[in-house]
Amino acid sequence: MLRFNKFRKTLEPEEYIFQLQDSTEPNLFRDVFPYDKIPKIPFNYRLNPMNMPDEIWITDTTFRDGQQSRPPYTVKQIVDLFDLIHKLGGKSGLIRQCEFFLYNAKDQEAVRKCLEKGYKYPEVTGWIRAVKSDFKLVKEMGLKETGILCSSSDYHIYLKLNKNRKQALEMYLDIIRAALDEGIAPRCHFEDITRSDFYGFVVPFAKELMKLSKESKIPIKIRACDTMGMGVSYPGAALPRSVPGIIYGLNHFAGVPSEYLEWHGHNDFYLAVSNATSAWLYGCSGINGTLLGLGERTGNTPIEALVIEYLALRGNDELIDTTVITEIADYYRNEIGYAIPPTQPFVGSEFNxxxxxxxxxxxxxxxxxxxxxxxxxxxxxxxxxxxxxxxxxxxxxxxxxxxxxxxxxxxxxxxxxxxxxxxxxxxxxxxxxxxxxxxxxxxxxxxxxxxxxxxxxxxx
Structure with missing residues (x-):
């Protein structure tokens, strides 16, 4: 079968069929991730075409992942920071969404107060585990979209969930169908995608999601989560660590539109910003980050870095008031009492x-x-x-x-x-x-x- 690629205006063979490859034992890629040695970066010299989407944007997880690394924000601090995020990029839609925990009364109060602002951007979204008992929180808060944790590597499926791939897939699809039945758009967080069996689990799972999306006529987004910061952007690097390979594969083999794709990176190997930019360049519309890069362990991709990268790539300098970055940094210093490393780019007291x-x-x-x-x-x-x-x-x-x-x-x-x-x-x-x-x-x-x-x- 041949299909016409509307973007490249060429015919392409549609001969790639990827089915779930279940196994009694996990594939931990021990040659790449030996654990007692530094992780290795293999190359297979497969080059992926750059495919930057017409629209690219930023999403925020300061109030979810960002709260996993520091004392919790107060409700006032969350609302104040939400206002600053709106001021920085929300009015234009560059920063499209903010993601929130929903599990305690304080987080729920913060969500309600942010919703009361009535901002179009950033949209308030939630985050839940792949269990139905969590899903009622989303409905109670009246949110239109929620993230759902869908761990994709065998490290998580076999060693954390104690399931095989088929069982994990069925569990994820069950909660996703429940979301669709309620008219809520699911955002599936493919946790630890850079240590996953890409063709044996990730692509078959993504294809199932695209089928459900087509049937329900509700967008199902996929957040590709580089949970351990293992992604690399080098041309010719092999999966599962290749960021271009992951984005190209989800686009090309699983049929996930760019606007349904989002990249979430960590900075364990100092590569969060370069990997995020690479995801944009190779076909991912959304990049997820946090203010000042605060997040679990070494942190996430800094929102302020993504704003500067966006302006460098697109040149829409009049779109964003970059001085708000300094307002945000001052708020962290003066109101929250957070000591920003003095040489941190753009926000440190001594960066220039x-x-x-x-x-x-x-x-x-x-x-x-x-x-x-x-x-x-x-x-x-x-x-x-x-x-x-x-x-x-x-x-x-x-x-x-x-x-x-x-x-x-x-x-x-x-x-x-x-x-x-x-x-x-x-x-x-x-x-x-x-x-x-x-x-x-x-x-x-x-x-x-x-x-x-x-x-x-x-x-x-």
């Missing part, structure tokens, strides 16, 4: 601060030399300089100009005698054994002493 004198010298000439973009305009975060024994005269001059907002001909040059005297004081500090940076307060005192009359006293 330089300490090296040679870099400061470049910044004095033109800040584009050592700043990633106009951080003052795009993130409301002007560049910064921290003074240490490595700063030199250029770093000290740059600190003065930035701290006191001196521009144009009012800037203090690095060869100014006052700067030279401050540098001598700084050098002496470290000769005497200092190991920490010079504080802003100390620098202000030195400016008062050595630049009195140059910088207005009321400024200092």
């Amino acid at each position: 601060i330089t300490r090296a004198g040679i870099h400061s010298d470049g910044l004095l000439k033109n800040e584009e030399i050592y700043n990633i973009f106009d951080t003052k305009k795009l993130l409301n975060r002007p560049i910064g300089v921290s003074v240490t024994d490595k700063s030199g005269a250029a770093g000290i001059a740059q600190w003065i100009n930035i701290f006191f907002g001196l521009e144009g001909d009012k800037q203090i040059p690095k060869n100014h005698e006052g700067v030279t005297r401050i540098k001598e004081w700084v050098d002496k500090q470290y000769v005497e054994g200092r190991i920490i940076s010079i504080s802003d307060g100390e620098m202000v005192d030195q400016v008062r002493i050595h630049l009195q009359g140059i910088i207005k006293p009321d400024i200092v």
